[in-house]
Amino acid sequence: MDSSWKLTEAQLREWLQSLLDANSVIAPVEEDGVLLFRRIASEDQAVVEPSGKTRWSPKEFLFPRSEALYRYNFRGGTVQLEDPPMPEEHQVLFGVRSCDASGLVRLDEIFLSGTRDRLYAARRENTTVVSTACAAAEPECFCTAVGYSPVGEEGSDVQLVPLDGGWMLRPLTDKGRELVGDATDGWSAATAKDGKRIAEIERTVAAQIERSPVNREWSRVLEEGFEHGAWDRLAQHCLGCSVCAYVCPSCSCFDMNHQANAWCGEQCRSWDACTFPLFTHHASGHNPRKTKQERYRQRVLHKFAFREGDDEPFRCVGCGRCVALCPAGLDIVNTVAAAVEAIREEGADAAR
Amino acid sequence: MPLAEAVSNPYQPSLVRIQDYSDETPDVRTLRLQFVDDDEAGAFAGWEPGQFGQFTVFGAGESVFALANAPWRQNGGKGNAPTIECTFRMVGKVTSALRAMSKGQVIGFRGPYGNHFPIDDWKGKDLVFIGGGIGMAALRSAMLDVINRKSEFGEVVILNGARSVADMVYTDEMPGWQEVDGVRVVRTVDPGGETENWDGQVGLLPNVFESLGLDPKNRIVIACGPPIMLHYLFLSLGKVGYSPDQVVTTLENKMKCGIGHCGRCYVGPFSVCRDGPVVTWAELNQLPKDY
Numbered sequence: 094m095d096s097s098w099k100l101t102e103a104q105l106r107e108w109l110q111s112l113l114d115a116n117s118v119i120a121p122v123e124e125d126g127v128l129l130f131r132r133i134a135s136e137d138q139a140v141v142e143p144s145g146k147t148r149w150s151p152k153e154f155l156f157p158r159s160e161a162l163y164r165y166n167f168r169g170g171t172v173q174l175e176d177p178p179m180p181e182e183h184q185v186l187f188g189v190r191s192c193d194a195s196g197l198v199r200l201d202e203i204f205l206s207g208t209r210d211r212l213y214a215a216r217r218e219n220t221t222v223v224s225t226a227c228a229a230a231e232p233e234c235f236c237t238a239v240g241y242s243p244v245g246e247e248g249s250d251v252q253l254v255p256l257d258g259g260w261m262l263r264p265l266t267d268k269g270r271e272l273v274g275d276a277t278d279g280w281s282a283a284t285a286k287d288g289k290r291i292a293e294i295e296r297t298v299a300a301q302i303e304r305s306p307v308n309r310e311w312s313r314v315l316e317e318g319f320e321h322g323a324w325d326r327l328a329q330h331c332l333g334c335s336v337c338a339y340v341c342p343s344c345s346c347f348d349m350n351h352q353a354n355a356w357c358g359e360q361c362r363s364w365d366a367c368t369f370p371l372f373t374h375h376a377s378g379h380n381p382r383k384t385k386q387e388r389y390r391q392r393v394l395h396k397f398a399f400r401e402g403d404d405e406p407f408r409c410v411g412c413g414r415c416v417a418l419c420p421a422g423l424d425i426v427n428t429v430a431a432a433v434e435a436i437r438e439e440g441a442d443a444a445r
Numbered sequence: 446m447p448l449a450e451a452v453s454n455p456y457q458p459s460l461v462r463i464q465d466y467s468d469e470t471p472d473v474r475t476l477r478l479q480f481v482d483d484d485e486a487g488a489f490a491g492w493e494p495g496q497f498g499q500f501t502v503f504g505a506g507e508s509v510f511a512l513a514n515a516p517w518r519q520n521g522g523k524g525n526a527p528t529i530e531c532t533f534r535m536v537g538k539v540t541s542a543l544r545a546m547s548k549g550q551v552i553g554f555r556g557p558y559g560n561h562f563p564i565d566d567w568k569g570k571d572l573v574f575i576g577g578g579i580g581m582a583a584l585r586s587a588m589l590d591v592i593n594r595k596s597e598f599g600e601v602v603i604l605n606g607a608r609s610v611a612d613m614v615y616t617d618e619m620p621g622w623q624e625v626d627g628v629r630v631v632r633t634v635d636p637g638g639e640t641e642n643w644d645g646q647v648g649l650l651p652n653v654f655e656s657l658g659l660d661p662k663n664r665i666v667i668a669c670g671p672p673i674m675l676h677y678l679f680l681s682l683g684k685v686g687y688s689p690d691q692v693v694t695t696l697e698n699k700m701k702c703g704i705g706h707c708g709r710c711y712v713g714p715f716s717v718c719r720d721g722p723v724v725t726w727a728e729l730n731q732l733p734k735d736y
Contacts, residue, residue: 171460172460174458365708
């Protein structure tokens with residue numbers, strides 16, 4: 094059994110400050126009224142209380158919006174290749190919500206499977222995640238409807254749980270224990286009563302999320318009804334702006350391009366989205382997903398269908414950012430429910 | 446957690462030099478490439494027919510082409526430097542830049558990627574290769590491998606179709622294939638694409654295939670071409686009595702990373718670059734219509 098600690102807010106801030114000695118610390122910071130993950134220089138910049146989630150997930154600290162995969166110089170009649178520097182700095186992602194921490198694990202499943210992504214692997218290895226359990230749900234939140242939890246431990250090395258007038262700090266992994274180290278001098282051990290707070294929070298927050306659960310068996314219904322005409326209606330309002338994919342903690346699609354001048358260049362990777370028309374556009378002009386209906390369906394189904402088995406988690410972690418920020422008011426949970434209802438009522442092949 | 450240092454950069458290509466090229470049509474060229482670095486050439490393990498590579502024009506970008514020559518296999522001996530061939534059509538930014546390059550210039554290559562044709566499973570069977578236009582490029586490695594080992598296979602029919610006579614690829618090589626005992630080459634162009642001197646067939650590939658009247662028994666069909674051709678070809682194959690597991694094709698989706706990460710080539714749960722590109726018609730029927 095891991096030991097847990099009970100900290101006052103002052104003690105927590107003191108610990109956060111001490112983390113800056115050996116780490117780059119990334120924490121929620123308020124900028125022009127918007128909460129964003131930023132590298133902090135001192136603890137007082139960080140917003141520690143769980144008052145709303147950051148606008149963007151912390152994924153960019155492992156999977157940057159754009160980065161060089163390798164560089165090259167034109168020399169004589171040939172080309173000289175150069176590896177980009179390996180990310181070596183140790184970083185702490187502080188105050189990550191449970192949903193976002195799970196999002197990082199969904200990214201791991203892409204970037205660390207098969208041929209490993211070297212830059213991602215280096216950053217992942219050098220990253221320790223300190224998550225914060227949610228004391229309250231925001232209107233767009235729906236983690237419990239898609240199989241996740243406001244107190245979920247997945248992807249967390251240390252978990253912070255809000256208590257009345259303080260925090261419980263729970264190291265969950267070796268990495269987390271290492272980060273805590275001997276900082277525990279002067280901290281009091283958490284009691285069984287504090288431990289019960291976790292289940293209380295889960296109940297309270299779950300009760301605040303007024304969304305019907307997405308059933309795991311629906312994956313198969315969505316796959317069977319792939320060509321169902323309901324998608325025309327469901328995607329009608331999609332503008333194709335792809336904000337949903339950019340703010341999503343688990344969306345991992347990227348583009349690769351060359352940026353070069355007469356002397357040198359680099360192959361650059363940048364975030365991309367399956368909701369853009371050129372994403373699947375062949376050089377020949379053929380496009381398997383030429384309509385927004387097909388593209389929107391791909392995004393929804395990649396989160397909620399095409400899973401190996403019922404045990405495999407959904408790739409949507411329920412943070413709700415795509416719901417809150419969609420300019421057309423699209424709601425992925427409602428879309429899934431409506432698609433499943435239409436497919437069940439009208440049959441898998443209706444109207445196509 | 447894996448040690449990142451132990452992982453090599455999957456995106457950094459090897460440098461290869463354009464040793465030679467031949468122009469197949471006004472916009473299709475076949476390149477012959479050799480590794481610049483002897484060590485990289487020595488470490489290269491070769492490929493299996495059906496696999497593909499990522500080819501970089503430095504300054505312009507990367508494109509995916511099938512590895513088009515017969516499989517090269519390492520035998521440890523000197524003087525056995527691998528030659529990589531690819532056939533591409535000039536159609537976009539990268540392929541236009543590649544087309545503008547001359548002999549001796551250096552491009553990037555990474556690969557091989559993807560699965561391959563199950564050629565060893567075809568031993569003793571009659572084979573039909575059906576290529577539409579540049580689709581022939583994806584078949585060439587397998588065709589040349591089969592022709593080189595012809596005694597292991599039954600009758601081989603190669604059906605090469607193009608929009609017009611000028612668009613037909615591998616015209617210089619086809620007579621050589623035809624010379625091998627038990628290999629028959631049928632050339633066809635779409636109606637309207639023929640010239641006065643054209644001595645091949647005129648007709649759409651699926652129709653020409655049907656008119657050959659080949660018995661489906663103990664036969665494998667390997668087909669590559671544009672989606673519209675494959676659609677009608679599969680209808681013909683079904684009509685003539687081929688079962689979906691007798692038919693092999695390749696999915697040619699837009700790809701970028703080549704290692705199943707960038708998300709671009711997904712067909713449902715199937716990542717074309719990692720799980721494909723070679724699929725049977727039976728496997729294709731299990732996937733959502735998203736290709």
